[in-house]
Amino acid sequence: MKIGEAARSLGVEIHVLRHWNDAGVVIPHRAASGHREYTEEHLRRAQVVQACQGVGMSLSEIRLVLTRDEAGRTEVIEDRLRRIRAQRSQLAVAERFLEHVIRCTHDLLTRCEACSDYATQAARRRGAGPDNAAGG
Secondary structure (H helix, E strand, O other): OEHHHHHHHHOOOHHHHHHHHHHOOOOOEEOOOOOEEOOHHHHHHHHHHHHHHHOOOOHHHHHHHOOOOOOOHHHHHHHHHHHHHHHHHHHHHHHHHHHHHHHOOOOOHHHOHHHHHHHHHHHHHHOOOHHHOOOO
16 A cells, blocks of 8 residues: 555554654555555554554664564663653652542642642652752
8 A cells, every 4th residue: 555545544644654664663665666555564563663652662762672683672661661660650649649639628738748748759859849949
């Protein structure tokens, strides 16, 4: 199938498929006329690329992940898993904070020790806080 049809079936713009071609993650066959020709295998590969992008991988990381024997593949996947697990942990803390805010009986959140503690911890994680304030 031609690039336009492939793009439609994947829900992406044509320039995305061209970019993936240039990045070396989905390289279609070329017809005698020079037009890109996508097979079902190319479409499946593109779907894997989309899935990898969905978990935050860059195209250079995806290029390593696509082939089982690629050097550095396991390290890229393990790094992504570490990031996802850290994100999950941060989201769990944020969820507990918001659940507390719903039940908080203080008229101002700044008067609630639990709310203030969360805000202080969040500022530290961002590298901002009273100790790191600009001009300090």
